[in-house]
Amino acid sequence: MSLWGKKSKEAVTPQVNPAVERERMLRRTQWKRLQQHLSDNPLFGQTTFDGLFWIDPFTGQKINAPFDWLTTAKEYFGTSEHWRKGKTLSMADLRHIKWSHHLNENFWNDERYRLFLDNGLWFNPFSRQVDQQIRKDGSVISRGTIGEIARTLAAMPQADPTRLTSLEVLLSKHPELSPQEESEDQEVTIDSGDFSFGQQTSQLESDSPEGFFHGGISAPKNGSKEPAKTAGTDPGKPSERSLRRHSSIPELPLEIDPPAAVSTPTVNGDRPSTDMMVNDHRTVTLSDPNETMARSDSEGGGFHDNNSDLEMAARVQQQLLGKVPDIPNADIALHYEPCHYVGGDFYDFIELKDGRWFILLGDVSGHGVQAALVVQSIIKTLRFICMYATDPEVLEIMATLNDSVKSDLISGQFFTCFAAIVDSRNPDKVVVEAACCGHHPSIVVNAYGPVYMRSVGTKGMAVGLSSGKMMKQVTSVDTIELGPGDCLFVWTDGLSEAMSPEEEEFGDWRTRAACIAHADQDIKDQVDALVEYVLSFSGGIRQDDMSVMALRVPHPDDAVDEEEEADSEDED
Template sequence: MNRRISSTSHHAHPTPPARRASGSHAAVGEQHRILHQLVNDPVFRLRTVDDSAWIDPYTGSAVPSAKGDLAVARDHLLGTRPWTKGMGPKSLADLQVARWSQHLRQHLRHDARLRIIGVDGWWLEPYGGRWAQVPLEHQRITARTVDAMAHVMARSPEAQAGRLLSVESLDQLAKARLSRGLPPSVRTAAPVAKPPRSEDADDRIPTDRIQRPLAPAPARSVPLVTASMARAKQVMDRMLPPLPVIPGIGLAVHYEPLELVGGDFYDCITLDDGRVLMVVGDVAGHGPEAALTVTATLKALRFIAADEPDLVSIIERLDANIVRDLPTGHFVTLFACLLDLQTLTCECVCAGHHAALLASPNRRGMLVQVGHHGPALGLGHGGVGWRPHRLQLAPGDILVQCTDGLLEAANANDVHYGRLRASSTLIANLDEPVDQLPLRMAQAAKIFAARPFTDDVTVLALAIPRSG
């Protein structure tokens, strides 16, 4: 509180009590009005498609905030006070268009599912699976193209539900259109890149110029993505199934590849003796080639773990297995944790991967780094250098490991999210259900960076339930 107002000492021009009370009541009333709107008015409750930010209903701009955090939106509105400048909230329809326009600008370049479009301008809306005519300029996606796409998305109930159709479903829709003889044939636009500077550059999205013109696809093949990526996606869906339900522990994962498929992986394997092997790994590179290396690594790991009880021996045999098949200069980083469910003892190995984080409100040291540094897999070092880190887990413990895509998420000033911020997010969410923790850590990194990830991101969490 302002000391001059609350003090009983004499001042030359004290504020009249009635005026002070009136101003205070007005401010409180304004806060209550804003909170009522944030809770009850759909125009004030809109968030970005990836749920990383709240949308200012007066300007349509995105304000980074965690889901359910009304304080950020309230403070933003109280700080900007747009109604004092004659501004009113936009309509919900206009805000939906702005929401989808922002999403497309951020993801159009990276997600090929958003770019199934023909040379005639017919575009496949990937949520509802309906075709829509959008404008192209010299077979290039411009700001007008994205605006037309956003209007289509804003009217699509399926888009509002937020679930993209599967690769297979979209591919079938593209093929069905081609089979009906609708010219021209449809294909996925090539990856996009920044356009060169030009006089009409203001009409172009900074990252939306197609690198080569759209061309008719062969009649027998209308791929959503390249054939190799489609095959890799199908394989990865089988290799990275949902985590198992294991009595006595909680498990959760957030997996977010940069492209349709990626080089991150995770697994949870129950051994014959009842112990549980959990891994998080990262293959150098992105896309189909990295995904195929992931597949080979996971197959080898599952085969070896079936008859090898020792963790270091598993890592040594895995290294010897994959080193022969990795392309020159490629490698795999891996964190592995072997947990005895009866005693809650575990041992962990870091093979080129950073240490995991162990947090608990019940420990004297609330946060501990877990894992001794060792060499990555596939470098041909002969299996020298891996040491297990042994520890005793207890009720209330949460062990979290991630890939470097989370820690290296950078903001506009090229400052990385880093381990310190990741640790703070973990500590701040210790009381939350473990199934929410990986997603919250990923969302916190996105909010910090204020832009999409530029690498594959995986976060795996293991929790020992608290007693009682």
């Protein structure tokens, strides 16, 4: 729906399959969440201690990534689908995998992992205590023993190979210890190269990413185990010892269970220590609660939304948002289009007591009814604040709004907005005091020049993330003057982040270019042209709410241009 004084032409939207559109929207949402996890969730950034492999948090597979694990991870997830419906392993599981890999490579090369008492009990080189639960079988260290050592070290957050004390220091303080030497009959190896967690992921064999990324996964599924690469060695020429171990010893399957508390009495028989428990067994899933709706539609069941209720909710929301007002000495055009009946985009125009106007275009995180309910709370609270503000300033209003609605937001929810106080009482110029609260900067374009485009605002803190006091400290206010012909454009990310069928983002630069390209047109035509360009780019598919607001100061030559255009039409 387009909102302004005149009725605009209805844009022709190509017919699309609702199931396909929902699936595209769902995948795009999940992909954005995945990118966020890759940026700040430690579960998604685990590599082996030698830095040669990145560990898929969903399957536990090791992916060759000796140079840049993040780029490798993005490429890997881009060619597979298992992450969309799977659940990650916990940090405890991933640490177990890391230690299994490390011991497989270093157990027989580093004597510090092979310290035992005469009675066969293992000495933990990190805690410097004897572990009563781990014992070698006579003179043989079995694969089960090595597996228990890996599990124990994984349960110790402080255990890291780079922090391991030198062998000389360990032996000098504990002379009763002796390293276990490797013998020909040792039953060795603990392999973490081929993990299978069928209960944790729905990855199909056809989705397997083998063969990609720097040579593929370290352990092929056909059972032929290639020797893992280690720093300082020729990967094409494994050592004789490594070949002997891999060819003659059966592989140890890795079973992921919650690690028990590590009970490790000291050499002197003190009370066991149980403070090394790894409690972080949290996991992550990227599947969306709305996914069942998308699946049922693709299976022919159609949408199960109550359309009449949603249409009623849309009318209520539209009534709340209201119409675009007439502001002195300025023209306003607005395009507001929720993705599904009701949405998280919103706007408001509030006249202040002194004749200035408070305008806002915002975007609540999330979609649908829940986001629409938050919008209702925001709008009502904002109008109340503006009604009683004695000497309103844009940042003071936003800080008060932040503290007032923060309790209405669910955990982790926030909203971004472009907020401004517009003073159009002077016919010669319009003064705008603007704050970008978590929102991207806006632009001003002018077809008459001399400056055709300039940026407005600096991205500050989104509403709902912290206190209003903090918001005022980290968010700045830009004051600009709009002269004749200047047009201020503000939009939500549903426009700039629209995706093409080839999964290319429309982007801020295309948005700015489209605004400049149509700057010589009527303000409502400028907004129409921008929206039509975006829909053409995305193949007519809207993945998010889409809103654009434009405020323009008329130029004296506008009337001349209209007369020339009318004369041209008459001649035709």
